[in-house]
Amino acid sequence: MIGFFWNVVLALLWVALTGSFSGGNLVAGFVFSYFAVAVMQRHVPALRGYSQRVPRFIRFAVFFIKELFVANVRVAYDVITPVWYMKPGVIGYELEAKTDIEITLVANLISLTPGTLSLDVSDDRRVLYIHAMFMADEAELRESLHELERRILEVLR
Amino acid sequence: MIDLFIAVFLLSGAAFMFLAALGILRLPDLPTRMHSSTKAGALGAMLIMVGVVIGFAEWLAFARGAAIVLFIMLTTPIAAHAIGRAGYMVGVPLWDGTIKDELRDNYDLQSHSLQSERREQEPGKDREEP
Amino acid sequence: MNGFVFSLVYAMLALALFMATIRLCKGPSLPDRVVALELISSIVVGVIGVHAIDTGVLSLLDVAIVVALIAFLAAIGFARFIERGGPRSD
Incomplete structure (x- = not known):
């Protein structure tokens, strides 16, 4: 659950940083932050799995x-x-x-x-x-x- | 092409709703009627909403359609469970063709307590007792 | 083609509403009537959705959300009411 929360936060951050608030951009941010969380989970116990x-x-x-x-x-x-x-x-x-x-x-x-x-x-x-x-x-x-x-x-x- | 998609979704949704209504009219007792009505009706509403979202092709419409679909998926089983349970507990008669009822014996109508013992599944235990 | 599809969908939904209403009037017991009411409300959600796409008015979808919400609350309320009554035969 905490992993999903971070995924959403990172996706919103992506939207804010790229500056275009459209649905397609949100989906792209979601996909990118999913990979970011997937890379990070080996080092952060709360995100594991x-x-x-x-x-x-x-x-x-x-x-x-x-x-x-x-x-x-x-x-x-x-x-x-x-x-x-x-x-x-x-x-x-x-x-x-x-x-x-x-x-x-x-x-x-x-x-x-x-x-x-x-x-x-x-x-x-x-x-x-x-x-x-x-x-x-x-x-x-x-x-x-x-x-x-x-x-x-x-x-x- | 888009028109075709919309037509397919709307027609299949309407067909499911029609079947739900036909089922609720034809089926013989309360639980079987609920099988037909609540689920086929909900599936019909969801399919129609998918058609609507495709038809509008807008993010606002997508948000609303997704909200409706999610809401129907969340509430339908809860409502079905509540009504089915209430109907069963006040003693609505079941259809004559019902072949098995493991709940009636385990339920106490006065105290509303429900045991979990299952005589059919564990015949060994019952036979050991004299 | 689209006009024909919309009239067909409306006709099917109207027929479904009619059959659910027959069950609502006939229903031998109270839970049967509640189930019929629930089906009617979900058909109404469908009709509102089809009407929204037919006329192109997006805000009709808000009405659909409210109808679905109220139907759920009504169903839960009826279920409580039936259960309070205890065993009976109507």
Whole structure:
């Protein structure tokens, strides 16, 4: 987080020094300061690991947008066709995420993909209860949830 | 070319919203309706906003469009979670085709406490007890 | 071509609004109606966006931001209200 903060500060500094406040210049400043932070992180402990995190985040965003479209089309197909192919159900999913912010992000991103809706977290914060729309193969559903959670934690940790 | 992009984004966004409305009308119970409505509706709004930003091709429009998309992405799952949870907890009936419900047994309607024990997943523990 | 696209988009969104309104009137339980209201608000955000690009008025996007914000607050408020009521059958 502190790495991102410095990245933004350096980008604003670039814009101020070059003197033209346009969006394209801001993006250029952002790219340059990203490389500056990437070079500096070996010597400053607080910045460590920042440059690896950005590509991971981009990979996660691409993965998530793809997932969003696939799941949406799947739900849409079931809505259009007159026969119901869905097998809805509520499952308890064992969370790997521990802290509040991790659980919040995992639950929200699970809610955002169609076909799964997070209902509640148990009081001891170990199990997330999820309403899923397609439960024909429960093992496969758990596998895809686990994949999503692993990728989120990869970005956060 | 730009016109084509705008048309594609606007039409796909409108199509997703149409599907969301069709889903909310056709699907049988509350949670499945929410699957259709909140997410497809949000995706439709985001796609339309992308089309709008491309159409204006201005940094001011980009800032506003990005703000709307970010805001929808942040708030939709929270609202869906709140309504879905409230609906489930006050006992809105589920569809007959629902094949499994692991939450109902673990939830205490009076004290609002939710256990995490899972009988289905750990059959060994239950069987050991007489 | 663009005029045709805009009328098509408007027609689809209007039809979507109509169907969501049917669910709003019919909805067997209160949460169903709240979900329909939420969908209506996000369709309205879409309509405002399309209208902004149709007329070329940039400041309409501010209205879209406000509508999205109010819809979120309303949804959270309704959820609290429903949950306070406790178990019931309507």
